[in-house]
Amino acid sequence: MKEPKAQVSITIDEDVLMRLRQLSEADERSLSQYINRILKEHIKQVKERE
Numbered sequence: 278m279k280e281p282k283a284q285v286s287i288t289i290d291e292d293v294l295m296r297l298r299q300l301s302e303a304d305e306r307s308l309s310q311y312i313n314r315i316l317k318e319h320i321k322q323v324k325e326r327e
Contacts (some may be wrong), residue, residue, distance in 0.1 A: 289297070301311035 298308055301308045304311055304314075305316065322326060
C-alpha cells in the first residue's frame, strides 16, 4: 500500500533546482521522487544523531 502524499509549494534557488534535476535524471527518478528520497535520507541521519 502506498503512503499518502501531500502536495506542497516551495521556492528553491535556481542553481539548486538545476543540480537537483541533473541528479534526478542520472538516478532515473522524477524530480519529486528524488527530492523525497534525499529528504527521507536526511531525516534518517538526523534521527541517528539524536
